[in-house]
Amino acid sequence: MRVEFQSRNCDIxxxxxxxxxxxxxxxxxxxxxxxxxxxxxxxxxxxxxxEITLEADGLLLRAEERTNDELASFDxxxxxxxxxxxRYRERAxxxxxxxxxxxxxAGEELPEAQEQPESAETELPPEALEDIEILRTKTHSLKPMxxxxxxxxxxxxxxxxxxxxxGQSEQVEVVYRRRDGxxxxxxxxxx
Numbered sequence: 001m002r003v004e005f006q007s008r009n010c011d012i013x014x015x016x017x018x019x020x021x022x023x024x025x026x027x028x029x030x031x032x033x034x035x036x037x038x039x040x041x042x043x044x045x046x047x048x049x050x051e052i053t054l055e056a057d058g059l060l061l062r063a064e065e066r067t068n069d070e071l072a073s074f075d076x077x078x079x080x081x082x083x084x085x086x087r088y089r090e091r092a093x094x095x096x097x098x099x100x101x102x103x104x105x106a107g108e109e110l111p112e113a114q115e116q117p118e119s120a121e122t123e124l125p126p127e128a129l130e131d132i133e134i135l136r137t138k139t140h141s142l143k144p145m146x147x148x149x150x151x152x153x154x155x156x157x158x159x160x161x162x163x164x165x166x167g168q169s170e171q172v173e174v175v176y177r178r179r180d181g182x183x184x185x186x187x188x189x190x191x
Contacts, residue, residue, distance in 0.1 A: 010043035
């Protein structure tokens with residue numbers, strides 16, 4: 001397991017490393033295939049934010065906490081990460097026992113996307129495009145997975161949507177959380 005420390009707007013004290021390293025190594029008791037762990041410490045005024053990102057066998061978990069003490073932030077983030085690992089193990093075991101097709105829920109097929117004709121109303125005026133500013137760009141490596149695995153990954157990250165590469169259809173797809181608590185799947189196609 002590779003552990004990497006990063007900092008933003010502050011220095012990482014040896015005390016922080018001595019506190020963090022044995023606790024991170026203890027995570028292997030929860031999941032033995034952890035390959036990378038990245039701990040990012042950032043300071044903003046009196047706040048200390050600790051973000052822990054863990055990669056294990058294609059699974060990506062992330063926890064972030066902010067307090068006025070970096071050790072307390074680390075401990076809270078680590079607790080969240082441990083809960084995520086436990087939840088993943090339980091769901092993975094349940095998933096193997098109760099396999100249900102993602103595309104069929106209670107005997108219903110998911111509705112096909114409605115074709116909408118292009119019109120001038122759907123295009124943005126040029127002045128509206130000038131106001132749009134991309135503030136942050138993230139890279140995301142796409143690994144082949146099923147929609148069920150993508151939904152699980154989305155839940156573990158605490159996001160509302162997840163972009164993934166479907167190994168069966170060999171397309172990039174998006175799974176998202178619906179307001180009613182269910183999941184949706186977007187299968188993009190070039191129009």
